[in-house]
Amino acid sequence: xxxxxxxxxxxxxxxxxxxxxxxxxxxxVYKGETFVIMGGSGCGKSTFLRHLIGALxxxxxxxxxLGKDLSALNEDELDAVKxxxxxxxQSSALFDSMTVGENVALPLKEHARLDRSVIDIVVKMKLxxxxxxxxxxxxxxxxxxxxxxxxxxxxxxxxxxxxxxYDEPTAGLDPIVSGVIDKLILDxxxxxxxxxxxxxxxxxxxxSIADRIAMLYEGRVLEVGxxxxxxxxxxxxxxxxxxxxxxxxxxxxxxxxxYLEQLMK
Amino acid sequence: MNFIxxxxxxxxxxxxxxxxVLALFFDTxxxxxxxxxxxxxxxxxxxxxxxxFTGAGSFLIAAFVSFFTGIVIAMQSAYQLSRFGANxxxxxxxxxxxxxxLAPVLTALVVAGRVGAAIAAELGTxxxxxxxEALETMALNPIRFLVVPRFLxxxxxxxxxxxxxxxxxIFGGFLVGVFNLRLxxxxxxxxxxxxxxxxxVWTGLIKSVVFAITISMVGCYxxxxxxxxxxxxxxxxxxxxxTSFILIxxxxxILTGLFYFTQK
Numbered sequence: 101x102x103x104x105x106x107x108x109x110x111x112x113x114x115x116x117x118x119x120x121x122x123x124x125x126x127x128x129v130y131k132g133e134t135f136v137i138m139g140g141s142g143c144g145k146s147t148f149l150r151h152l153i154g155a156l157x158x159x160x161x162x163x164x165x166l167g168k169d170l171s172a173l174n175e176d177e178l179d180a181v182k183x184x185x186x187x188x189x190q191s192s193a194l195f196d197s198m199t200v201g202e203n204v205a206l207p208l209k210e211h212a213r214l215d216r217s218v219i220d221i222v223v224k225m226k227l228x229x230x231x232x233x234x235x236x237x238x239x240x241x242x243x244x245x246x247x248x249x250x251x252x253x254x255x256x257x258x259x260x261x262x263x264x265x266y267d268e269p270t271a272g273l274d275p276i277v278s279g280v281i282d283k284l285i286l287d288x289x290x291x292x293x294x295x296x297x298x299x300x301x302x303x304x305x306x307x308s309i310a311d312r313i314a315m316l317y318e319g320r321v322l323e324v325g326x327x328x329x330x331x332x333x334x335x336x337x338x339x340x341x342x343x344x345x346x347x348x349x350x351x352x353x354x355x356x357x358x359y360l361e362q363l364m365k
Numbered sequence: 366m367n368f369i370x371x372x373x374x375x376x377x378x379x380x381x382x383x384x385x386v387l388a389l390f391f392d393t394x395x396x397x398x399x400x401x402x403x404x405x406x407x408x409x410x411x412x413x414x415x416x417x418f419t420g421a422g423s424f425l426i427a428a429f430v431s432f433f434t435g436i437v438i439a440m441q442s443a444y445q446l447s448r449f450g451a452n453x454x455x456x457x458x459x460x461x462x463x464x465x466x467l468a469p470v471l472t473a474l475v476v477a478g479r480v481g482a483a484i485a486a487e488l489g490t491x492x493x494x495x496x497x498e499a500l501e502t503m504a505l506n507p508i509r510f511l512v513v514p515r516f517l518x519x520x521x522x523x524x525x526x527x528x529x530x531x532x533x534x535i536f537g538g539f540l541v542g543v544f545n546l547r548l549x550x551x552x553x554x555x556x557x558x559x560x561x562x563x564x565x566v567w568t569g570l571i572k573s574v575v576f577a578i579t580i581s582m583v584g585c586y587x588x589x590x591x592x593x594x595x596x597x598x599x600x601x602x603x604x605x606x607x608t609s610f611i612l613i614x615x616x617x618x619i620l621t622g623l624f625y626f627t628q629k
Binding site: 153155178179180182183185186187189190191193194195196206207210211255 | 490491494495496498499501502503504505
C-alpha cells in the first residue's frame, strides 16, 4: 500500500553568507510515523527543522507540508498550515509572563472560537496527557527543565495538530525524564495518530522512538532507514555516529596537519 | 580597510538599520490599522498592562524630574532676571520652557531609560529563549502580539506624562516664585498662562509623540534582533537606550528648528 506523504522536502539548499548549511536535502515523511533526524552538532539538522516549520525559506528547493508548497503560500495560507502543526522547542520556549495554563491555552484562545470554559477543559486534558494536570496556575520559572519540556509539549499539541516537531526533546534532561519524554512522544503518536518529526542526537532515544531515521552530515542526508537498517548500516560514518566512537571518518579535529606549524609559529 | 572605507561601511550599516526600523514601523502601522478588520487586533488586556507599566509606572520618576527641573529653571532665570527687576517673568520662562522643550525631552529620556530598556530586555530575552519563534510557529505574529501593544502604550502614555510633567514643573517653579522671590501666587499663575500659548503646548506634544514612536520602535527593533544569549540581551538593552537618547536629542533639534523657522 502506498503511504501518504505528509512532509516532502526536495533538494533544500540554504546558505548563511558563504557557508552552505543545507546542501540539497530531500526527504519524505509518511503520515503517522515517527521520523527521527539525527546528526552531529552543526550538521544543519536544526536549520532543516526550521525550514520544515516555515520559519526559514530555502535558497533553492522546496518544502511541502500537508501537500502545500510552503514557499508558494501567502501569509494567511501559511498561518493556516501552521495551525495544523505543533513544535516543541529545545529550550521549551514557554512564555515567562504567563502561567502554565495560559501558555497552553494561548493558541486555543487565538485560533479557536471556543468558550472560556471549554478552553479550560481542553487545557486540563492536554496537561493530563503530559502528566502535569494541576499545574495550571504555576509560572514556568517555578518548574524544572523536564516539566517545562512537558508543558511545551502540551502547548504544541493544544490545537490537535497533524504533525508535531521536536527539537532535541531530551537534551539536558536526566535519563529518567528522557525516558518519560520518549514515552510521551510514542504515546502521542499512537493515541492521537500524530506524525512526529524529532531532531536529536540522543542515540538511546533515537532507537526507542523512531519508525525511520535520517542521518545528516554536513548538510546532506547520509542515509535513511528503519532503526534496524541504520544499526546494520554499511556506511562508516553512520556506524561511527551510532557507536559514538571518536575514531572514524567523521573527524573531530579538523586540521591535524598544520597543528605543529601553528604551535611553532 | 582604510579610514574612508570604514566610514562608508558604517554609514551603509546605519542606513540598513534605519531601513529595517522603518520597515518595522510600517508593519506596526499595518497591524494597527488592518488588525481590527482581520479580527486580529492586539489583545486589550496586554495593551492595558503595557499602559499601566509605561504610564503609571513612569509617573513618579517623570514627576520627580520635572518638579526639580521646574525649580532649577525658576532659580536660574531669577538669577538673570532679578538684575532687571523682572522677577515676575520667571513665571512664563518656566512655563514656556517646560511646555516647549524640557517636559517632552526629559520625560522622553526618562521613559527611554525605563520603558525602552525594559522593552528591549524583554523582547531580547524572548528572542534568545525561542519564545518569538514559538509565537511564529503558533501562527501568532510577534508584531501584532508584542510590538503593537507596546507601541500603542507609549503613543498614548508619553504625551499624557508630558502634560503632567508640564504641570508639575510649573508647580515647582511656582514654589520658588512664591516662597523665594515673594511673588504673588495669583499673579504668578496668570502670568504663566498669559504668555504660554496653545502652540507651546501642542508643539511639545508633537515632540512627545515623535519620541514615543522612536522609543518603542528602537526598543522593539533591538529586542527582536537580539542574538547570543544573556550577553546579547545586555547589549541590546544598552543599544536601545543609547540609540533612543541620541535620536531623541536629534529629533528634538530637528523639530524645534521646524517649529522655529515655520512660525510666521
